[in-house]
Amino acid sequence: MVFPTTRWTLIRQAAASPTEESRTAMEELCRRYRTPVLQFIRRRVVQSEQAEDLTQEFFAKLIRGDLLHRADQNRGQFRSFLLHVVRQFLLDERDRLMALKRGAGQIHQSLDEGSVEEPSGSASAENEFDLAWARTLLQRSVDRLQREYSDQRSVLFETLKDSLDGAKPAAGAELAIRLGMSEGAIRVALHRMRTRLGQLIREEVADTVPSGSDIDEEIRLLRKTLEQRR
Amino acid sequence: MSDSNPNEPTHLVDKLNQASLLDLALDQEPAGPRRAYALPSQSDLAPLFPDFEIQDLLGFGGMGCVYKARQTRLDRAVAIKILPKELAKDELFSERFAREARAMARLNHPNVVRVYDFGQAGDVCFLIMEYMDGMNLRELLNAGSLPASEVLRVFEQVCLALDYAHREGVVHRDIKPENILFSKTGHASLADFGLARLAMDSGCEVSLTQTRQAMGTLNYMAPEQWENPKTVDHRADIYALGILLYELLTGRVPRGSFPPASSLCGSPPAIDSVINKALQVDPALRYQSVMEMVQALSAEAPGVTNEAIHFGTFTRIVNLGGLVSRPKPAPVAKRKVARPIDEKGTIRSTNMSLFIACATCFGLFMTWTIEPVGLDGMSLAIQVEDVVVPNWLVAVGAVTTFILLRWREAVHPFRSLLFANALNFASVIHLIALVSRGCPAVSTDGLQVLTKLNVIPYLLLAMLVLQQIELAWRMIVFIFFFLIPSDNSSDMKKTKPSRAPEEKDDLEKKPAAAKSRDTASLLQKVVKLLPAGLGDDIEAESRSWHARCRCGCERSIWDLGGIRYKAAGEPLRFLYCPDCNKLGWHRVVRKDEFPKDVV
Structure with missing residues (x-):
């Protein structure tokens, strides 16, 4: 009945003096949520290969623990922490490049300076970040579900996967014949699949929030972002 | 998002309504109404437990919720279990609760979660228990199937705990993977003794029917627990052990007429009969004690239980318990099986020592037999200092190095290496000193014929230096392999290619810094680049x-x-x-x- 602390809690607890364990947890989290960060950086940098490099550097710094002191108490979730530090990182990077430019007299037109400070631009970029985050999160959960269904039930998963969001499976009767199950059984199977997916999403979210009670709040926040987009 | 990103392949989730997927997650744990009891918040509890600093909510289930807390006076982490308020309202409950809690606290066994204290604070009943910092068995199982050797190790620990409890007259009645907790070191402990009985006696519906977690319990219940809960004895635990063993091996719970475990997971067929006997409907036909079952198990599958102690598998449990590789258990963290010590690398270096020893002895012999010529005109002091001592030192050094390297199994590997290194180094220094002074000690100036051969000392020196480099290299590898706890990092690396596909392209290039940080694995790579045999044996030695x-x-x-x-x-x-x-x-x-x- 005793659950382990979430990864994010582990990292925050060890922020002052990172342990091997907290570093591994950080690495793991970073690996999961690399895509949203990459996309965020891409939006602000002109050349896309530079975005790759910057992302790489950012995560290297993060895993080394250079940015961890910014994980203060009021920034609860890993998501908002990551967004905060990546913005700081880009600003620092821009300053550094500017200094370099002045110093060496070379042209490094790389970071889209305007958009970093422009409030409306950054608001939408944050939105995009959250959207990408939600997508990554769901993607991981669905993949895990698919892995769980990779045994004899893979056909079931393949058939029902489009209905995971609650859409009625098309041609229910035909489906029933194809799977050799009754329509009722299919409904139950789908319900089980959806329940499990819900659990998996929660597990994914749990790793990025400080404690179990914050999971619902985080999911609602992400949901709101998704609704605003539509 | 994906449309702005041509590189990103489209995924199933792009076709689905993402908002309603998130709704699924929200439906899982409705904030209040559907839970059978109100969850006390951290701030509610703080005034009730002045001696404790209430930290995180660890989880909740049929029998209340568990908070992690720090006992400030003793500065230790504890788990506080808060029982549902509804229970405390029952007048008879507190008496029964006290009785059960005392029975629980009496249990003192390494594989039983300790109960430190119990009581009633305000309107809540609570238990203060040992805090286990790892995962529970359910989470381990969810993470992937455990190999047979580990399964039996965990199972053995559970059996030991149960056997002890039964001898103390306590029946668990609620054995399930959720109640088997791990410490980060991989030590398994059984929790929640007697709580199930408490719940059942108090007629509390909460525990068995209303929450998702508790539903799992039904899978482990012996038939007599359904039919006549009052007469249940320790053999109900043995039934649950049978279910647990089957689930540990195959990943599923046996229902109805189930296929034998050996046909599903390739476990030794002998284990099937043990499971079958434990799952007999009539308690009298089951094993009559836990030890009987363990004995049957170790008699049926003798090799496996010993193997369970193998530390390679143990490390893996430690990793899992410590949350290191949760998504997928690393396929057994086997390091490369090291070759026997006497292969190539060592042989080469021992032979070199032998050759040096022979050559020096020969040189010495030559110098001494032609003594009148070679040592003419030298004072006795110089003779002793420059000729006798250095020559013998080189000879003895080489011989000892040879002996140490050849038969070092008798001595501690590191010490013999250290000693050989020191001797060799001393020989090198002396030889360098002698050669640079043009001293005749190892050259053979005295004899006309051998004058042409005064290349010998240089040859000796070169060989000694080579050997010195090799020895030094061995020492470095030896130290680095083990001073840097490389278990996690190197094992993680090895398992990476087998990770899920979506993770693979997620972090194609590992950050350069993270790579260089891992000196141990870098060293491993260097070892691989070296000629075969050099460094292979080192790991085996210290293991x-x-x-x-x-x-x-x-x-x-x-x-x-x-x-x-x-x-x-x-x-x-x-x-x-x-x-x-x-x-x-x-x-x-x-x-x-x-x-x-x-x-």
């Missing part, structure tokens, strides 16, 4: 020395052959333990003396 760390972890730890100390008849050494990451006094034994029964 043959095990130690029992005082922090409680049982595994091979790095033995520098350091300071020895004896306390209360126990030989101790000052060593480094990669598990608790500190230097300290450890009991050290050789591998063959390592106790077979870890518990």
Whole structure:
């Protein structure tokens, strides 16, 4: 009945003096949520290969623990922490490049300076970040579900996967014949699949929030972002 | 998002309504109404427990919720279990609760979660228990299937705990993977003794029917627990053990007429009969005690239980318990099987020592037999200082190096390496000094014929230097392999290619910094680049020395052959333990003396 602390809690607890364990947890989290960060950086940098490099550097710094002191108490979730530090990182990077430019007299037109400070631009970029985050999160959960269904039930998963969001499976009767199950059984199977997916999403979210009670709040926040987009 | 990103392949989730997927997650744990009892918040509890600092909510289930807390006075982590308020309203409950809690607190066994205290604060009943910092068995199972050797190790620990409890007259009644908790060192403990009975007696519907977690319990209930709960005895636990063993092996719970475990997971067929006997409907036909079942198991599958102690698998449990590789258990963290010590690398270096020894002895012999010519005109002091001592030193050094390298299994590997290194180094220095002074000690100036051969000292020197480099390299590898606890990092690396596909392209290029940070794995790569045999044996050597760390972890730890100390008849050494990451006094034994029964 005793659950382990979430990864994010582990990292925050060890922020002052990172342990091997907290570093591994950080690495793991970073690996999961690399895509949203990459996309965020891409939006602000002109050349896309530079975005790759910057992302790489950012995560290297993060895993080394250079940015961890910014994980203060009021920034609860890993998501908002990551967004905060990546913005700081880009600003620092821009300053550094500017200094370099002045110093060496070379042209490094790389970071889209305007958009970093422009409030409306950054608001939408944050939105995009959250959207990408939600997508990554769901993607991981669905993949895990698919892995769980990779045994004899893979056909079931393949058939029902489009209905995971609650859409009625098309041609229910035909489906029933194809799977050799009754329509009722299919409904139950789908319900089980959806329940499990819900659990998996929660597990994914749990790793990025400080404690179990914050999971619902985080999911609602992400949901709101998704609704605003539509 | 994906449309702005041509590189990103479209995924199934792009076709689905993402918002309603998130709704699924929200539906899982409705904030209030559907839970059978109100969850007390941290701030509610703080005034009730002034001696404790309430930290995180660890989880909740049928029998209330569990908070992690710090007992400030003792500065230890504890788990506080808060029972549902509804229970405390029952007048008879508190008496029964006290009785059960005392029975629980009486249990003192390494594989039973300790109960420190119990009581009633305000309107809540609580239990204060030992805090286990790892995962529970359910989470381990969800993470992937455990290999048979580990399954049996965990299972054995559960059996030991149960056997002890039964002898103390306590029946668990609610054995399930959720109640088997791990510490980060991989130590398994059984929790929640007697709570199920408490719930059942108080007629509390909460525990068995209304929450998702508790539903799992039904799978482990013996038939008599359904039919006549009042007459249940310890054999109901044995039934649950049968279910648990089956689930541990196959990943599913046996229902109805189930296929034998051996046909599903390739476990030894003998285990099937043990499971079948444990799952008999009539308690009289089951094993009558837990020990009987364990004995049957070890008689049926003798090899497997011993194998369970193998430390490679143990490390994996430690990793899992410590949350290191949760998504997928690393396929058994086997390091490359090291070759026997006497292969190429060592042979080469021992032969070189032998050759140096022979050559020096020959040179010495020559100098001494032609003494009148070679040593003419030298004072006795110079003769002794420049000729006799250095020559013999080189000879003795080479011979000892040879002996040490050849028969070092008799001596501690690191010490013999250190000694050989020192001797060799001394020989090198002397030879350099002699050659640079043009001293005739090892050259053979005295004899006309041999004058042409005064290349000999240079040859000797070159060989010694080569050997010195090799020895130094061995020392470095030896130290780095074990001073840096590379278990996690290197194993993680090896398992990476087998990770899920979506993770693979997620972090194609590992950050450069993270790579260089890992000196140990870098070293491993360098070792691989070297000629075969050089460095391979080093790991095997130190693996043959095990130690029992005082922090409680049982595994091979790095033995520098350091300071020895004896306390209360126990030989101790000052060593480094990669598990608790500190230097300290450890009991050290050789591998063959390592106790077979870890518990």
